[in-house]
Amino acid sequence: MLSGFLSGVAMLLRGFGYWRRNPGAMLLGLVPAFVVFVLIVIALVGLGFALAPAIEAITPFAESWPDAWATALRLTLGAITLGAAGLLAAVTFTAITLAVGDPFYERIWRAVELELGGEVPDQGAGVWRAVRDSTALIALGVLSALVVALAGLIPVVGAVAAPVLGVVLSGRLLARELTSRAFEARGLTPEQRRTVLRPHRAQVLGFGVATQLLFMIPLGAVLTMPAAVAGSTMLARAALDEQPHPQPENRMSRPIRP
Numbered sequence: 001m002l003s004g005f006l007s008g009v010a011m012l013l014r015g016f017g018y019w020r021r022n023p024g025a026m027l028l029g030l031v032p033a034f035v036v037f038v039l040i041v042i043a044l045v046g047l048g049f050a051l052a053p054a055i056e057a058i059t060p061f062a063e064s065w066p067d068a069w070a071t072a073l074r075l076t077l078g079a080i081t082l083g084a085a086g087l088l089a090a091v092t093f094t095a096i097t098l099a100v101g102d103p104f105y106e107r108i109w110r111a112v113e114l115e116l117g118g119e120v121p122d123q124g125a126g127v128w129r130a131v132r133d134s135t136a137l138i139a140l141g142v143l144s145a146l147v148v149a150l151a152g153l154i155p156v157v158g159a160v161a162a163p164v165l166g167v168v169l170s171g172r173l174l175a176r177e178l179t180s181r182a183f184e185a186r187g188l189t190p191e192q193r194r195t196v197l198r199p200h201r202a203q204v205l206g207f208g209v210a211t212q213l214l215f216m217i218p219l220g221a222v223l224t225m226p227a228a229v230a231g232s233t234m235l236a237r238a239a240l241d242e243q244p245h246p247q248p249e250n251r252m253s254r255p256i257r258p
Contacts, residue, residue, distance in 0.1 A: 001202045008175075008206025008235065012214075012224075015231025018108065021115075025107040029226030032101025033093075037222050040093050047085055051078055080152035080162060084145035087166040090215045091141030091173050095134035097225055098177065105229045109181050112233040118241070121185040133184075137177045144169040171208030178211070178232035179204070182240070200239045207235055 019026050055074050062070040098105060113120040148169065152162035183193045197204055211228050215221040 004200065004202030005206035005209075008203040008208070009210040011203070011207050011235045011238075012210045012228060012231040014234060015227035015229070018112070018227065018230040022108070022111045025104075025111055026226040026230075028104045029101065029108055029229065030222060032104055033097050033222045033225040036093055036097045036100065037219070039096075040089050044085065044089055048082075051081060055081070076152070076159075079159075080149050083152060083162050083166055084149040086216070087148055087170045088141045088145040090170045090212055090221070091144070092138055093215070093221055094174050094177055094225075095137040095141070098181075098229075099134040105181070105226075108226055108229045109185075109233050112230050113182070113237070116234070116237050118237075133177065133180055137173060140173055141170070144173065167209055167212050168205070171210075171212040172205060173208070174211050174215075174228070175204045175208030175232065175235075178207075178228055179236040179239075181229075182233050182236035186240075196236075196239050199242070200235075203235065203239075207231065 052074075055077050059070075059074060059077070062073050065073075144166075148162050148166040151165050152158045154161060179197070180193065183196070188196070211224060211231075214224040
């Protein structure tokens with residue numbers, strides 16, 4: 001499992017290699033990532049300013065407690081809220097960036113597919129499919145954020161369990177969404193996608209966790225996004241190449257020419 005996890009991390013690192021091989025497409029991939037990043041940061045800053053008054057408003061019972069206990073409770077709730085918000089922010093950033101930047105990331109996906117060779121679709125999944133999948137991803141992100149918030153309430157271990165769980169859950173969601181382009185372009189159903197990725201769960205987790213950790217670095221999400229698209233395409237193709245291709249629903253595949 002460890003080797004598979006590290007292999008997933010290596011896929012992301014290989015994605016960064018496309019900055020050297022196709023800098024034009026990668027630079028274009030920064031544009032939607034930067035715009036969405038700014039909007040997400042504004043939302044998080046607003047949350048930061050509103051957090052303390054909101055927590056005080058929902059914990060009036062703590063007014064009668066000793067100051068140390070009241071402060072500890074409110075700090076804990078604040079940390080849990082920020083952790084859940086950070087997970088949701090990473091998922092939302094990915095979902096919206098992939099949706100609004102679909103034409104940009106299509107170029108990166110196509111360049112990677114062409115380099116890998118073999119039979120590839122003549123077109124990507126499409127903008128509306130990206131919007132639909134992004135909406136579903138945000139919904140899953142909200143659910144995951146609630147799970148992380150509840151985990152943070154567990155006495156003693158919650159302070160450690162919540163951030164670790166947040167990175168794992170968000171990493172899996174990011175990897176799932178990022179790899180979807182190569183699968184959907186081939187007309188694979190969600191069930192078929194799960195079948196293809198099932199033997200590569202450790203690799204998918206390694207890729208997703210590495211991506212999430214880089215997203216947590218200031219401006220890391222912007223710089224990582226194009227590489228994540230490239231790396232996820234390689235990950236999806238590696239999974240597809242290791243087994244017979246599932247039959248697509250409606251779309252035929254054929255070789256494309258640069």
